Amino acid sequence: MTHPATTALLVVDVQNDFCTGGALGVPHGEDVVPLINAIVPHYGTVVVTQDWHPADHTSFASQHPGRQPFETIDMPYGPQVLWPDHCIMGSLGAALHDDLDTTRAQLILRKGCHRAMDSYSALLEADRVTRTGLDGWLNARGVTEVHVCGLATDFCVAWTALDARRFGFGVTVIAEACRAIDLDGSLARAWAEMEAAGVRRAAAAGILAA
Helix, strand or coil, rough: CCCCCCCCEEEEEEEHCCCCHHHHHHCCCCCCCCCCHHHHHCCCCCEECCCCCCCCCCCCCHHHHCCCCCCEEEEEEEEEEEEECCEEEECCCCCCCCCCCCCCEEEEEECCCCCCCCCCCEEECCCCCCCCCCHHHHHCCCCCCCEEEEEEEEHHHHHHHHHHCCCCEEEEEEEEEEEEECCCCHHHHHHHHHHHHHCCCECCCHHHHC
């Protein structure tokens, strides 16, 4: 183990539906798997997250007659991008990628389970108030720094990184171990927001060589 016990790796949503052929495939999403598998042994604390939606989740375009995927609507908690149905509880699409090594994961956190609220972040639901409990879990283990990787850079990875900063953690995103959707410039906006919040960007080579 090269990183101290106070540093945790968060592996975000490396699921079938976010990989090639999935319902909401991120371009080349599966390419992150070998690199994440190589990085994982360098951490003593590893958390893996899963999007885990009921079939009638209100973030799905199919629940809004006349609306199409990738349109944005107003929800009680704010703007919501409408998505194709994806990561439905118990489905093959919601499963973690078969090649992702989860043997070192101490926690697999499922999010987005509430029908009426989306949850990109691993720490806060989309209302920006309801906690998933991950901040408490990390604090209880003395974690002060998190390194984030997975899918997608401009949504679940970025929101997780920003919320980790909000809760006082030092945050580094391992950019090579992420892939983006890049919806209407969302990737550039996400990086700008993360950098403004003090999120660092690290090269995987540095972690592997440490």
